[in-house]
Amino acid sequence: MTFKKPNVLVIGSGGVGAIAALSLCLNDKSVVTLVVRSDYDYIKKNGFLIRSKTYGVIENWKPHNVAKSVTDARERFGEFDFIVVTTKNIPDGPVPCEDIIAPAITNNSTIILIQNGIGIEIPMLERFPKNPLLSAVSLIGSTYGDGVVENFFKDHIYLAPFANPNIENSLVDEKVRLFCEIYQNPDETKNKIEVDEEPQRRRWEKLVYNSVMNTTTALVNLDVNRCQMCNANDKLFRPAMVELREIAASEGFIIDEKFQEFFIHIGDGQFYAPSMCVDVRKSQLIEVEIILGNPLKIAEQNGVKTPILSTLYTMLKMLQLRMMEEKGLVKINPEDYNTNSDEYPKIVVEKSFRA
């Protein structure tokens, strides 16, 4: 019996998605289609320049197939066994991730989310209740811009099944096993994928950094070290991280203080701007709901007090509103908002269907 290579669609061609496609292709156990949106013409012609700590420098690299949209991928490259989602996750934006991937979903698709944040699986499960859903946390350090991928650390993926009452566990476990097989390079110095027994714990741990340092630097448009010169460690980062750890603890995940101190000093001397800060510099929408909004809903349900994180969240919503209005995604008519009560009309985001 011949092993038919699984057909994989990678959606999102940023630092994470490009390296995922590269890992799969080099491993040669699947057929890989990568959706490249804004730079489609350039990548189609020239491919990527990859500069990777573990894969080295690779010029003009292309996966098996390049598609310009999810619909284009589905039409030209068939049904997909795995749909790997590496886009930013912005449920308050014009196109939630469910809408992005919908055109590619068929009965046999397994969805794999390689994204940050808390609560990202729920909307997927609700929208696609009959498809196996896997959830992955990536530790990689990889950026993309103008055709160039800069990958600073070994791609390390923690993969886990997400509980779905409609599907047999054994089937989902088999999907996990299969994806690990097609993803894991035989030489483990190149990349590493492993099954995560406590995937939500890892999400909370990563959030200790993302919910505090990503958010603060995005709000003030300043790198981590410059923030730290303003006494941020004691006056903002640590107390905010304590709040985040208290939310995690209320969900049963005790996060040791050493994680906090590790993240506080992770960028010492590097004058590094986290991804959310970079997004704001480029006027790109930010992942405010999955990084802070969802954790704060949990905090409220569990009775955890979060004055600092709530302040950051409310200001990030303001920043997001400003960027959405600048992009024309939101129209504000002052007359609608001339009220002396606290009841304001709901902000309506223009939906754009970019599938």
Place this chain on the structure above:
Amino acid sequence: MTFKKPNVLVIGSGGVGAIAALSLCLNDKSVVTLVVRSDYDYIKKNGFLIRSKTYGVIENWKPHNVAKSVTDARERFGEFDFIVVTTKNIPDGPVPCEDIIAPAITNNSTIILIQNGIGIEIPMLERFPKNPLLSAVSLIGSTYGDGVVENFFKDHIYLAPFANPNIENSLVDEKVRLFCEIYQNPDETKNKIEVDEEPQRRRWEKLVYNSVMNTTTALVNLDVNRCQMCNANDKLFRPAMVELREIAASEGFIIDEKFQEFFIHIGDGQFYAPSMCVDVRKSQLIEVEIILGNPLKIAEQNGVKTPILSTLYTMLKMLQLRMMEEKGLVKINPEDYNTNSDEYPKIVVEKSFRA
């Protein structure tokens, strides 16, 4: 015996300073010199266009004397009986107010601060211990730009002596009386100056707005109403105002909740950007220390918890650092900050002596 008209120097030719100079001149009981720095040549030639709710439209208006600096004023227009300070108060900036006014101070000078914030009198008293010091809160609504003063409300000044152990109370009280006399227009519909029996209370009351709505809008670069669409009233403004009122209460000033609600709805439907937000849009340094820094020192001394205001303060320091670096007032050498401890070198602001 002839009443010799007092010689008055007004420093700062923004919305507050220009109207103060106008009030004094129209009242004709003093000789008024106004320091106009950046627009000196224009104002010297054309004067101001005043559009005032109470004084009406006045074209090409000039005070008795216009000086291009404090030193210029002192050299050309003699000794001053009153030195009225209406500049922004930025002790962390390149020129603290004491340095700005120093060239004009003589034995007989009475200093009058018409400025916002808490703790602004102390550095003045320390630097000029033998000069009477008056402290004033202004309610006016007045802006300046490109030769034009827009004054929306009646100029209302609350004036009070500031306790100085080196000077007889009766002497300072006499200065208060005299300044009220030369400032108060006979027609009280034009302006109003009165002695304030509880001046610090009024500073704290004004701070309910300034420490919360000025600061938040400055950080996110968004007007008050747009912030309120993001649920700011409940999630940020009110809880932050409660913290500010708790600091005031710890100093003996109980501020009624009605002030808070008044300020929450003061700009309904106006889509108004407070002055600190406007400053940031113009890349001008902000009054972060007197609006938040000093109140938070008091909170710490008095054991008042301020997680929200401390978060706003720390982020405003970051914003101020960014603007100072952009202006070349601060030089940051990454090698100095390559540390894995929490000890960072102190930020050194280049002093520029613009007296």
